[in-house]
Amino acid sequence: MRRVAVIGTGHSKFCFNSPKTSLEMLAEVSLDAINEANITPKDVQAINVGNVLGPFEEGQGMIQSFFANDIGCFNVAASRFEGACASGSMAVRDAVMWVASGYYDIMLVGGTEKCTAMGTGLATRTFAMYGDSRYEFPSGFTFPAVFALLAHLYAKKHDIPLAALKEQMAAVSVQSHEYAMKNPNAQIQKPITKEDVLKSFMVSTPIQLQDACPFSDGAAAVVVASEEVAKKLVKNPVYFAGIGQASSGKLSSQYKYLPRIYARELASQQSYKMAGLTPQDMDLCELHDCFSIAAMIAAEGLGFFEHGKSGEAWLNGETKIGGKIPINISGGLKAKGHPIGATGVSQVYEVTRQLRGDMADQGRQVEGAKYGIIDTLGGDGVLLSMIMTNQ
Amino acid sequence: MDYKLTWQEYNKSLKKDKLMGLKCNDCGNITCPPLMVCAECAGTNLEVIQMSGNGKIATFTTSYIAGEGREAELPYTIVMVELEEGPWIMGNLVAADPKKLTMDVIGKSVELGSRVFPGDKYSNGDMARPAFSIIE
Numbered sequence: 001m002r003r004v005a006v007i008g009t010g011h012s013k014f015c016f017n018s019p020k021t022s023l024e025m026l027a028e029v030s031l032d033a034i035n036e037a038n039i040t041p042k043d044v045q046a047i048n049v050g051n052v053l054g055p056f057e058e059g060q061g062m063i064q065s066f067f068a069n070d071i072g073c074f075n076v077a078a079s080r081f082e083g084a085c086a087s088g089s090m091a092v093r094d095a096v097m098w099v100a101s102g103y104y105d106i107m108l109v110g111g112t113e114k115c116t117a118m119g120t121g122l123a124t125r126t127f128a129m130y131g132d133s134r135y136e137f138p139s140g141f142t143f144p145a146v147f148a149l150l151a152h153l154y155a156k157k158h159d160i161p162l163a164a165l166k167e168q169m170a171a172v173s174v175q176s177h178e179y180a181m182k183n184p185n186a187q188i189q190k191p192i193t194k195e196d197v198l199k200s201f202m203v204s205t206p207i208q209l210q211d212a213c214p215f216s217d218g219a220a221a222v223v224v225a226s227e228e229v230a231k232k233l234v235k236n237p238v239y240f241a242g243i244g245q246a247s248s249g250k251l252s253s254q255y256k257y258l259p260r261i262y263a264r265e266l267a268s269q270q271s272y273k274m275a276g277l278t279p280q281d282m283d284l285c286e287l288h289d290c291f292s293i294a295a296m297i298a299a300e301g302l303g304f305f306e307h308g309k310s311g312e313a314w315l316n317g318e319t320k321i322g323g324k325i326p327i328n329i330s331g332g333l334k335a336k337g338h339p340i341g342a343t344g345v346s347q348v349y350e351v352t353r354q355l356r357g358d359m360a361d362q363g364r365q366v367e368g369a370k371y372g373i374i375d376t377l378g379g380d381g382v383l384l385s386m387i388m389t390n391q
Numbered sequence: 392m393d394y395k396l397t398w399q400e401y402n403k404s405l406k407k408d409k410l411m412g413l414k415c416n417d418c419g420n421i422t423c424p425p426l427m428v429c430a431e432c433a434g435t436n437l438e439v440i441q442m443s444g445n446g447k448i449a450t451f452t453t454s455y456i457a458g459e460g461r462e463a464e465l466p467y468t469i470v471m472v473e474l475e476e477g478p479w480i481m482g483n484l485v486a487a488d489p490k491k492l493t494m495d496v497i498g499k500s501v502e503l504g505s506r507v508f509p510g511d512k513y514s515n516g517d518m519a520r521p522a523f524s525i526i527e
Contacts, residue, residue, distance in 0.1 A: 121460075122459045124456060124457065124458040125460065125461075125511075125513070127458075133514065135424040135481070137508075139481050139482050140457060140464060140469055141469070142454065142458060145454050150450070156450065156497050203454070204456065205454075249426075252481045253430060255449070255473070255478065
């Protein structure tokens, strides 16, 4: 298989109530990515798009073909990927496979979503469609409830008093807000304190509003190309060193492993193995912090901390720039925002920019970073892992 | 190949407070809720059995937000119960005051009853759900 690189990037500001349509947001960031890659829309051979709830948000299904036409990629093959919050990462991974195989040389990958167009009630209902509709939704399944169940289970399994766990969870949110203030694309740009988190609205015990990411609108795009083509077009290609994807069944069916997510551990092992690297080799990480407890479970599943110990790591600053492993220096889903179809592509954008050394101006560059890992969780069952490098 | 224990059959039984599952005649594992195959060995030599409906609370949450159309149910408690036969299932806990539940509820013995979610415009009709009660 050939090496594949990101050669162009685009990212909208993530926000509440975007005045633009999903297609318009995606078109803008895609032209940014195409321009940065020194190509034109006519050079794009195929398109992958992550978009989850277009039919509910704007009454728009099959956005990919209208999008291809809109940006002048007339008549090229365009595919939509739907794996809940991991849709964008699925779209990227699939494009990497196509280019690696030699079938295409240049592909455009985008993700877009207008979650806030649904309002909180419908958004909560439609997100719950990514749990099991027959055996778990009847009990009142929502995603805050899923991670709340896991939080209580985590406290029990690791014998951490709930009050102590809540402080650890709060530290995750506080750090994300801190870095989001340096990210002009972030949806939430205000600091919060541990006290703010602990006094926020109780969503589903023990998860409070400030343990949770917001509903968001936004888009991101990248151009990927084969190594040979990439080197001709840009000076600073960033390569995919490893990719992994795994699936799991309904939440209760994962009982032998919970609160760990077995499919995540499989997906990340695939990407470490393909890259020939270990967690110790990683210089930064963008992981799926839809809830503070989700970030902690992810950091352990990716191999950065012992199970039950990541909360202490956040409290001790080991997850900041200069710490053991800088995590979510973008502000994460918590504060950068989480337009679900765009999230995975946004993570690739972030890691690419870090590995190019582009973040110094924003005061959040991980100096000398060579390897970054991306982790995305979709619903109850799609887990993605990707390792990128500038080497 | 036929689906041995369909959702429709499982649902019909659950409405009568009977929890059905699958026993694997090859490896002995119990699968509940049902799948097409054994959750352990992926075999298809399965037999429909009635589960005891007894178990212990593995984890819980009391929710103060719900999806559109289900706000009137709030607050409600969701539990995952470790059934006597091994598998975990998701259900509700019938509690006197869901707001007062603490970590102490984990590990408590429960027995199965059921309630019916009447369905909404996205679901395919009504659906039974396990409703557990703590055995004092």
